[in-house]
Every structure is written in structure tokens, then in C-alpha cells.
Amino acid sequence: MKQKIKRIITIGSMIIVMISSIIPVSASETIGNLNVSKSTLVYGEDGNISSLDQNIQVSSEKKVLTLDKAINVAIGNSEKLALKSNEIKMYKDKRDLQEKTNDYYEAIGQKIYDYPYDKLELQEKQTEQSKAFMEDQIASDITNKYSDMILKEIEINKLKRNLELKKIDLDFMKGKLKLGMATSNQFIDAQIDIKSLQDEITAKENSLNNNKDYFKVLTDLDLKNTYSLDYNVDYTKFKIDGSVDEYINDKIDKYVKYDSEILKLTKDYMKELKDDGIKEIMDKDVEKMPDKSSFITANTDGTSTFDSGSYALKLIDYQQKQQEYYTKLNAYGEYIDGKYNLGTAQVKLDDTKKNLKNGLKESYSTLLDLENKIDTLKEQAYSTNTKLSFAKAQVDMGLMLENDYDKQIVESEDLDTALRKLIYTHNNLRDSIEKPWILGN
Known part of the structure; x- marks a missing residue:
């Protein structure tokens, strides 16, 4: 906690x-x-941003994957949620067993405490609530991963455009170099800068691909070949009405x-x-074990009788x-x-x-x-x-x-x-x- x-x-x-x-x-x-x-x-009528739409060119062959769909699929695929369902059933079975146990102690005249049964009932309800909480956790996790991939795509897109601009600058510099308006060192530095940018793009693309691979593990949805991300994002101001403490x-x-x-x-x-x-x-x-000899009586003929009953x-x-x-x-x-x-x-x-x-x-x-x-x-x-x-x-x-x-x-x-x-x-x-x-x- x-x-x-x-x-x-x-x-x-x-x-x-x-x-x-x-x-x-x-x-x-x-x-x-x-x-x-x-x-x-x-912008909405209240001045809030209703969406933030970034127009990135995406292959028309890809279907747009909405965040809601990704969340629903991830919830449906979650093995942890399946385990929670099994845990709920376990508490139901334990309650049935405890009920039988109570019947047994009642039959032999022993006092029955309701606590074990009542606790199991609460634990079952707590697990049901925990399952609902887990769905919210999955939704939050998928939302964060989805948003992170969008930001990486935007960054890669920007870097690629920067690279194109630097290549144009390099072409200009070739002409300046011939006219003596630039030095060979400046030209070499520009080439190094382009190579460095290309390496950065490659590294970020590899990272993004890893994210998409893991996202597929969680959702079975292929962002590399089948789906593209939805760049719309909702934004509405949040205000607590009344007492914040309450x-x-x-x-x-x-x-x-x-x-x-x-x-x-x-x-x-x-x-x-x-x-x-x-x-x-x-x-x-602690009460002592009954003395066996106290159940033996002496007979007049010198023999003894044991009252086994x-x-x-x-x-x-x-x-x-x-x-x-x-x-x-x-x-x-x-x-x-x-x-x-x-x-x-x-x-x-x-x-x-x-x-x-x-x-x-x-x-x-x-x-x-x-x-x-x-x-x-x-x-x-x-x-x-x-x-x-x-x-x-x-x-x-x-x-x-x-x-x-x-x-x-x-x-x-x-x-x-x-x-x-x-x-x-x-x-x-x-x-x-x-x-x-x-x-x-």
C-alpha cells in the first residue's frame, strides 16, 4: 500500500x-x-479540448484500433482475471464446506461460531470487488502503453522529417563547398549529424517495435501489420463538486x-x-483418564468382575x-x-x-x-x-x-x-x- x-x-x-x-x-x-x-x-463549447488529433499518414490497409477496443480485448485475454474467477469459486466452495462443518458441530452439541462462515462470505465479496478493480488496472495499463506508443510514433515521425531537412541542407552545403562558402570540416560534421540522427531513429523504431510486440502479447492485436493507433485523445477538466475531503x-x-x-x-x-x-x-x-481398576468389583468367591460397559x-x-x-x-x-x-x-x-x-x-x-x-x-x-x-x-x-x-x-x-x-x-x-x-x- x-x-x-x-x-x-x-x-x-x-x-x-x-x-x-x-x-x-x-x-x-x-x-x-x-x-x-x-x-x-x-475545443468544446466549455473551452475544453474534446480531442487532439494528429494527422499521421497511415497505410489505408490498416484498421484503426481504438483505445476502448484494445482495453476490452486485454481484459478478455487476462489470465489474472481468470484466476480471480477461480478464487471466487474457491470461496464459494469453502463456504459450503464450512456450512457442513457447522452442521456437524451442531449435531454433537458444540457451540457454533458464525465467524468462519461470515468471514468467507466477505472474502468472496472482496475477491469479486478485487476482480473489478483489476479490470480498471488493466484499462489503466493499456491506456499508458497505448499513449506511450503514440508519443514514440510522433517522435519518430518528427525525427524523420528533421532528417529530410538535414539532407536538403547537406545538398545546399555541397554547392557552398564548391563556392568556398563552407569548409570540408563543416560538411563532414553535417554528415556525422545525419548519421547520428539515422541511428537515433533506428533505436527508437526498435524500441517501438518491442512495445508493439508486447502489446500483441497482452491483446493479440498486431499493430505492425493489421492495426494503426488512434491519435484522438479526450480532455475534459476535472473538478470535485462539494467537499474534497468527503x-x-x-x-x-x-x-x-x-x-x-x-x-x-x-x-x-x-x-x-x-x-x-x-x-x-x-x-x-486437564482431566485424568478414568481409572480402570475402579470398574472392577470383587466377588465373594475370590474372583473379580470388570464392568466393561x-x-x-x-x-x-x-x-x-x-x-x-x-x-x-x-x-x-x-x-x-x-x-x-x-x-x-x-x-x-x-x-x-x-x-x-x-x-x-x-x-x-x-x-x-x-x-x-x-x-x-x-x-x-x-x-x-x-x-x-x-x-x-x-x-x-x-x-x-x-x-x-x-x-x-x-x-x-x-x-x-x-x-x-x-x-x-x-x-x-x-x-x-x-x-x-x-x-x-
């Missing part, structure tokens, strides 16, 4: 690093034979619902044991009392362990709830700050696109080389990518507030 809380807090702290590297945005143009992508921000408390209560209920059930059971005088067994001595009944009574004594000893031993474990569990549960609440409140504050950053980036995007329009006019008037303008377009796309990253982070953080259990293992 401590690891979950640390992950909640860490998400917020990493965002500051991300924001510090932001540069402005993009437009759609053509560089040579390459179609330059453009990130289109689509909202977070409700989420935490749902998260630890069955831990709390099992703890309460155990407390009630411990009280019942105490009220039944469980400790009194320590004041009783009475002895057998006494022996049976002794064995029943021994069994009862042993059961109570075990029960008292469990009571001692249970009393200690109960106190420990209560402290851990209270500590978990407190730390989780602090982590979620911190995440919510970070989320609101993120939304302000996103608003700022939207304004920067508008400003940058205005500047690019002015630069395009300079190109049309012959005041700027088209290749230099193309470079500005590619560089400006960093803002679109940064905005997309912030939106992904925002949505991930929002999900962790709405569903804190997604950070579990």
Missing part, C-alpha cells in the same frame, strides 16, 4: 520536469515529398471496504469469545471432555494471536487511509495546476501558429527560405507533443483520483 501512495505522489512531482522543457507548436505543410503532421486541437473519503472507503468489514467482523468475534469466557480454560486442569461409557465421556478442552485451548491460542493481529491491522488500516488521503489530495492539487498549464499551452499554440502564418508570408515574399520555414514548423511541433503529454498525464492522474485502486498490483 505504501508503494501505491508513493506512486500517486511521484506522478505529481514528475510533471514539473515535463513542463520545463516545453517549446511552441505546429502547422500542416509539405516538405519535399513528406507530409508534415499537424496536431489539431478541437469525495476522497468516499473513494478510500470503497477501496478498503472489505478490509474494514473483515476487521469489524473479527472485532465482534473476539468480543464474543471474551464474553464466552474463553480465558477461563487457563484456570481448569460402564468403563466404555466413562471413557467416551472422558474423550469428549478432552476434545472440548483441547478445542478451547486452541481457541484461546487463536484469541491471543487474533487480539494482537487485530490491533496491528487496525493501526495499518488507519495509517493507510491517512497516507492515501494525503496522496490523493496532493494529486488533486497537482491536477488543477496541470489544467492551468494546459490552458497556457493552448494560448501559446495560438500565438505560435500566428507567428508561423507571418513566416509563411515572408516565404511567399521571398524574404525567407522555404527550407528555413519548414524547420520552424518541425521545431514548433514540440508544443503539440508537450501538450499531448500533459493531457495524457492529466487523464492518468484524474483516473488515479477517481479510482485509486488502479495503482495497486
Whole structure:
């Protein structure tokens, strides 16, 4: 649980690093034979971004794989979810067995405690809830992997366009070299720069291919040959209506619902044991085995008679009392362990709830700050696109080389990518507030 809380807090702290590297945005143009992508921000009536669509050329033979479809397939393929279903059945079977056990003890006249059966019933419900939580965890994991692949594709696409521009610059430099306007060292450095960029593209493509391979393991969906990613992303501002404390408390209560209920059930059971005088067994001595000689009577003729029937009944009574004594000893031993474990569990549960609440409140504050950053980036995007329009006019008037303008377009796309990253982070953080259990293992 401590690891979950640390992950909640860490998400917020990493965002500051991300924001510090932001540069402005993009437009759609053509560089040579390459179609330059453009990130289109689509605004809703409330000013929220309803989608962020980046037009990347994809083979028409590929089908677009939506995030929702990927999530549903991954959930259907999950072996862990199948195990959860088996675990639920196990608790049902154990409840049936416990019911038979209770019937047996009732038949022999021993006191029946409802605790074992009631605990199994709660454990079954807890496992059903855990299965639902696991589906949310899978959805979150697939979403993060899906988003990461989109960002890698965007980065590779940008690097390839940069490579094309550098090759154009190299061709210009060849002419300058002949005219003495460039040195051979500058030409060699440009070639090295191109080779370095080619190597970077190869490394990133290999990494992306590995991601797609693993994604296929999780979903059975082939992103290399059959499917392409959907670049649309939803963004809506998130605001807690009413008391933040009450909202977070409700989420935490749902998260630890069955831990709390099992703890309460155990407390009630411990009280019942105490009220039944469980400790009194320590004041009783172990009954001795019946003396066989006391069932022998002397006859007048000097012989003796052994009353085997009475002895057998006494022996049976002794064995029943021994069994009862042993059961109570075990029960008292469990009571001692249970009393200690109960106190420990209560402290851990209270500590978990407190730390989780602090982590979620911190995440919510970070989320609101993120939304302000996103608003700022939207304004920067508008400003940058205005500047690019002015630069395009300079190109049309012959005041700027088209290749230099193309470079500005590619560089400006960093803002679109940064905005997309912030939106992904925002949505991930929002999900962790709405569903804190997604950070579990």
C-alpha cells in the first residue's frame, strides 16, 4: 500500500520536469515529398479540448484500433482475471464446506461460531470487488502503453522529417563547398549529424517495435501489420463538486471496504469469545483418564468382575471432555494471536487511509495546476501558429527560405507533443483520483 501512495505522489512531482522543457507548436505543410503532421486541437463549447488529433499518414490497409477496443480485448485475454474467477469459486466452495462443518458441530452439541462462515462470505465479496478493480488496472495499463506508443510514433515521425531537412541542407552545403562558402570540416560534421540522427531513429523504431510486440502479447492485436493507433485523445477538466475531503473519503472507503468489514467482523468475534469466557480454560486442569481398576468389583468367591460397559461409557465421556478442552485451548491460542493481529491491522488500516488521503489530495492539487498549464499551452499554440502564418508570408515574399520555414514548423511541433503529454498525464492522474485502486498490483 505504501508503494501505491508513493506512486500517486511521484506522478505529481514528475510533471514539473515535463513542463520545463516545453517549446511552441505546429502547422500542416509539405516538405519535399513528406507530409508534415499537424496536431489539431478541437475545443468544446466549455473551452475544453474534446480531442487532439494528429494527422499521421497511415497505410489505408490498416484498421484503426481504438483505445476502448484494445482495453476490452486485454481484459478478455487476462489470465489474472481468470484466476480471480477461480478464487471466487474457491470461496464459494469453502463456504459450503464450512456450512457442513457447522452442521456437524451442531449435531454433537458444540457451540457454533458464525465467524468462519461470515468471514468467507466477505472474502468472496472482496475477491469479486478485487476482480473489478483489476479490470480498471488493466484499462489503466493499456491506456499508458497505448499513449506511450503514440508519443514514440510522433517522435519518430518528427525525427524523420528533421532528417529530410538535414539532407536538403547537406545538398545546399555541397554547392557552398564548391563556392568556398563552407569548409570540408563543416560538411563532414553535417554528415556525422545525419548519421547520428539515422541511428537515433533506428533505436527508437526498435524500441517501438518491442512495445508493439508486447502489446500483441497482452491483446493479440498486431499493430505492425493489421492495426494503426488512434491519435484522438479526450480532455475534459476535472473538478470535485462539494467537499474534497468527503469525495476522497468516499473513494478510500470503497477501496478498503472489505478490509474494514473483515476487521469489524473479527472485532465482534473476539468480543464474543471474551464474553464466552474463553480465558477461563487457563484456570481448569486437564482431566485424568478414568481409572480402570475402579470398574472392577470383587466377588465373594475370590474372583473379580470388570464392568466393561460402564468403563466404555466413562471413557467416551472422558474423550469428549478432552476434545472440548483441547478445542478451547486452541481457541484461546487463536484469541491471543487474533487480539494482537487485530490491533496491528487496525493501526495499518488507519495509517493507510491517512497516507492515501494525503496522496490523493496532493494529486488533486497537482491536477488543477496541470489544467492551468494546459490552458497556457493552448494560448501559446495560438500565438505560435500566428507567428508561423507571418513566416509563411515572408516565404511567399521571398524574404525567407522555404527550407528555413519548414524547420520552424518541425521545431514548433514540440508544443503539440508537450501538450499531448500533459493531457495524457492529466487523464492518468484524474483516473488515479477517481479510482485509486488502479495503482495497486
